[in-house]
Amino acid sequence: MTSNIVLSEVEYNVVGKRHLRPDGVDKVTGRAQYGADIRLAGLLAGKVLRSPHAHARIKSIDTTAAAAGPGVHAVVTAGDLPFAALTREELGGDYQRLKFANNHVLAADKVLFKGHPVAAVAAESQHLAEEAVKLIRVEYEVLPPAMTVREAMEPDAPLLHDDLYTSELGQLSERPSNIAAHMAFATGDVELGLTQADLVVEREYQTASVHQGYIEPHNATAFWNADGQLNIWCSTQGPFVVRTNVADILRHPVSRVKVTPMEIGGGFGGKITAYLEPIAALLSQKSGRPVKLLMSRTEVFEASGPAPGTWMKVKLGVTREGRITAADITLAFEAGAYPGSPVMQGAACALACYDVPNGRINGYDVVVNKPKTAAYRAPGSPQAAFAVESVIDEICEELGLDPVEFRLRNAAKEGVRRVEGPVYRRVGLVECLEAARNHDHYRTPLEGENRGRGVAAGFWFNRGFQSSVNLTVNPDGTVNLIEGSVDIGGSRATIAQQAAETLGIAYDEVKPTVVDTDSIGYTMVTGGSRTTFATGWAAIEAAEDVKRQLVERAAKIWDTPIEDVEYADGVLSHKSDPELRMTFKELARQLLGTGGGVTGVSNVDPAGEGNSFGVHIVDLEVDPDTGKVTILRYTAVQDAGKAVHPSYVEGQMQGGVVQGIGWALNEEYFFNDQGQMMNSSFLDYRMPTALDLPMIDTVIVEVANPGHPYGVRGVGEVPIVPPLPAIGSAISHAIGSRMRRLPVTPGAILEAL
Amino acid sequence: MVTVYVPTMLQSMTGGVKQVQVEAANVRQVINQLEEQFPGIKDRLMEGNQVRPNLSVAIDGEIARMGLLERVRENSEVHFVPAISGG
Numbered sequence: 133m134t135s136n137i138v139l140s141e142v143e144y145n146v147v148g149k150r151h152l153r154p155d156g157v158d159k160v161t162g163r164a165q166y167g168a169d170i171r172l173a174g175l176l177a178g179k180v181l182r183s184p185h186a187h188a189r190i191k192s193i194d195t196t197a198a199a200a201g202p203g204v205h206a207v208v209t210a211g212d213l214p215f216a217a218l219t220r221e222e223l224g225g226d227y228q229r230l231k232f233a234n235n236h237v238l239a240a241d242k243v244l245f246k247g248h249p250v251a252a253v254a255a256e257s258q259h260l261a262e263e264a265v266k267l268i269r270v271e272y273e274v275l276p277p278a279m280t281v282r283e284a285m286e287p288d289a290p291l292l293h294d295d296l297y298t299s300e301l302g303q304l305s306e307r308p309s310n311i312a313a314h315m316a317f318a319t320g321d322v323e324l325g326l327t328q329a330d331l332v333v334e335r336e337y338q339t340a341s342v343h344q345g346y347i348e349p350h351n352a353t354a355f356w357n358a359d360g361q362l363n364i365w366c367s368t369q370g371p372f373v374v375r376t377n378v379a380d381i382l383r384h385p386v387s388r389v390k391v392t393p394m395e396i397g398g399g400f401g402g403k404i405t406a407y408l409e410p411i412a413a414l415l416s417q418k419s420g421r422p423v424k425l426l427m428s429r430t431e432v433f434e435a436s437g438p439a440p441g442t443w444m445k446v447k448l449g450v451t452r453e454g455r456i457t458a459a460d461i462t463l464a465f466e467a468g469a470y471p472g473s474p475v476m477q478g479a480a481c482a483l484a485c486y487d488v489p490n491g492r493i494n495g496y497d498v499v500v501n502k503p504k505t506a507a508y509r510a511p512g513s514p515q516a517a518f519a520v521e522s523v524i525d526e527i528c529e530e531l532g533l534d535p536v537e538f539r540l541r542n543a544a545k546e547g548v549r550r551v552e553g554p555v556y557r558r559v560g561l562v563e564c565l566e567a568a569r570n571h572d573h574y575r576t577p578l579e580g581e582n583r584g585r586g587v588a589a590g591f592w593f594n595r596g597f598q599s600s601v602n603l604t605v606n607p608d609g610t611v612n613l614i615e616g617s618v619d620i621g622g623s624r625a626t627i628a629q630q631a632a633e634t635l636g637i638a639y640d641e642v643k644p645t646v647v648d649t650d651s652i653g654y655t656m657v658t659g660g661s662r663t664t665f666a667t668g669w670a671a672i673e674a675a676e677d678v679k680r681q682l683v684e685r686a687a688k689i690w691d692t693p694i695e696d697v698e699y700a701d702g703v704l705s706h707k708s709d710p711e712l713r714m715t716f717k718e719l720a721r722q723l724l725g726t727g728g729g730v731t732g733v734s735n736v737d738p739a740g741e742g743n744s745f746g747v748h749i750v751d752l753e754v755d756p757d758t759g760k761v762t763i764l765r766y767t768a769v770q771d772a773g774k775a776v777h778p779s780y781v782e783g784q785m786q787g788g789v790v791q792g793i794g795w796a797l798n799e800e801y802f803f804n805d806q807g808q809m810m811n812s813s814f815l816d817y818r819m820p821t822a823l824d825l826p827m828i829d830t831v832i833v834e835v836a837n838p839g840h841p842y843g844v845r846g847v848g849e850v851p852i853v854p855p856l857p858a859i860g861s862a863i864s865h866a867i868g869s870r871m872r873r874l875p876v877t878p879g880a881i882l883e884a885l
Numbered sequence: 886m887v888t889v890y891v892p893t894m895l896q897s898m899t900g901g902v903k904q905v906q907v908e909a910a911n912v913r914q915v916i917n918q919l920e921e922q923f924p925g926i927k928d929r930l931m932e933g934n935q936v937r938p939n940l941s942v943a944i945d946g947e948i949a950r951m952g953l954l955e956r957v958r959e960n961s962e963v964h965f966v967p968a969i970s971g972g
Contacts, residue, residue, distance in 0.1 A: 225933060301894050301929045302937065313939070315967065318893045344972075401972020476939065476967035492893075507972030553890045553964035554946040593969050596948075660971020737950045849971060 146633040167351035167367040167394040176254040178425040179261035183243035186501040186807025188272035197267040203256030206418035210240040214383040244469035247434030254415040277501035277807035281464040284310040312471030318492040325458025325490030329449025337519040339874040340800035341441040348397025354412035355422035369399040370657030377406040392648040401507030433812035437506020440466040444519040458490040468504035478512025484591035491551035510592040510849035521588040521857030535587040560771030560835030561745035568747040573767040586862030590853025594846035595660035600653030601670035603732040609717030613644040616655025617667040622780035630668040634675035636702030661846030669738040677732030740839020746770040748854035759878030767829040773837040773845030792855025913953035
């Protein structure tokens, strides 16, 4: 029996209620339009030729036969990108960034991972396109790959880039290196703190590359019109980011690129990068026809962006009473083929749950011959938490301390200074820990052989960034809400709820629509746990704009000064004349005859995002004969600030837990010794299914974020953080042996037993 | 006076000094003031005409939205922290 608890501080009329989702009917009846559903007159099918090698120099590409193939309209290679015609002198300091961005889309001199795009074809049908790519002749000089951070950091490792130097805040290493960046931050005196400790524990951890596993593969359809207008339809979390990236790579004015986000079948951070869009656009430009590109599941695994594999070292010092005195952490994350792993995000999250007087964190961003990593829910935080929380669990075991009590003694709270410097404002970790301690799950002893319980905490920043919303009042008193935030997890509803609450009207009187980049102001990606916070802010501001205009209109109709009119709970009234009163609906009917319609507009970049914390408890059982782990019970506690739509918050929490369980127990990219992925299908890349999981209990703790009108914090990312260490610790307790590499597979357990 | 927390990796340029007091009204002035005291530090904090893309400036715990133009108050704390986006 699942238990979902909401610990509310404040109640509202619309916010905080479980309304029906506006896109529900289209999605359950199959009418929702996804990228693969696009049909355009004259549409061509595209196919990408990808590298069979993890690391090789391209000696030549011959596309002659493919271009002459039946039904073929265009063939493109890196030589067709505008970048190919530009010189280093022309691009100046932007050269390397553009080179990496372009080479990632279509390889020029080298391929850096199996699946790296080398060329692409547009033809009359998918079959003809697939046949045509087979006619492209590529001559490679195969090079040895560097597949892990430890290998790639060795001084004699194969170099991926001859012109990549280690940057330490702009200071470059003398020689090229696979270490793209090293960054560090510290507080206090770590050496002194370690001398103050009664117990010092130092451990190393590793995690494997894992994929977000979104069910809908990447897709992009492009039509480059003869007048230079480029239209793109795709599955993305950030249509404006796609617009920027495509314009950047194709050196085309941003105003001539329109991106229409289709419905999205999952993203989790993996659908921000533009993989196919620039190629589809090039093929369309060359053929003069619209071109659609679709990735297969194998292409998604091999050529989109997994979360990085890692190597980590954690040293913690604590007193006998369970107070942290010092922490020294080193994180090395795989960036994939090009720089940009989330190692510094992981570093900033690593100790975020605790008040650490003396702390030092070093982070290394390391290129390896794997696909370039992409964001995945709280990027960097789950891996870092696995290392830090696992050490804390060992310390609790060693000192005989309760793991929740230990965390309460050291918990981050308002006024605590983070290791990288800033001071926390109001946050809800203590409340989460208390809710976990008081939960029936934690109060019920776990009994039985081969069973273990794990507890872990997790952190994510949550972000703001830019969002825009337009609200237009209809004559029937309803409101059209236009937004640029792609709806992945129910944000149409949560944005509409905030608009309705602010206007004082019913939820179902607001109709939200997600539109293209020509039809709304700049809106950052749906990600970073920002959408309900920031686009919600935009909706509130736009609603306030509507209210201002309605007050003005009522004053005009009543021929009275604006100051005499007030707006409350969806009703306009004269402050001193009780006869003068109109509902929102009554005024809406009169708008067209009294000066025209009313549209509220808002473009925001709000500050005040509130950090999120989660605390998870898991019970599991290990089969000593097979090493199989069965999750017996799972409870996730999280501070949501205000849960605008509690069902969707619970869904985010449960979804994050499921993905975290997969990360902890099963999921892993397997590579052969040539660096080729050997399990690029859902048959072999083992994600959890409903049959693998119990129902997941949730507790929503509401510690209002003072930086948002309704107290919203953001919820989508932190629930993937605690499962990794919680499960790792639970397995360790069940089998009596510490597991320091993820995933903890049945084979690894049998080896440890 | 504004208190600037010198990034750990740049403390070698400040002789190990971790906090610096400057008179400044915005982030640009903060960095210029640092440069006056510790020549060369500006190049480490900035790339071209903006703060390095992997850094954010936090003023009193709030990430600056306006880059170099972001205002700082008289008693503000300024930190250079890792840039965070999300997934």
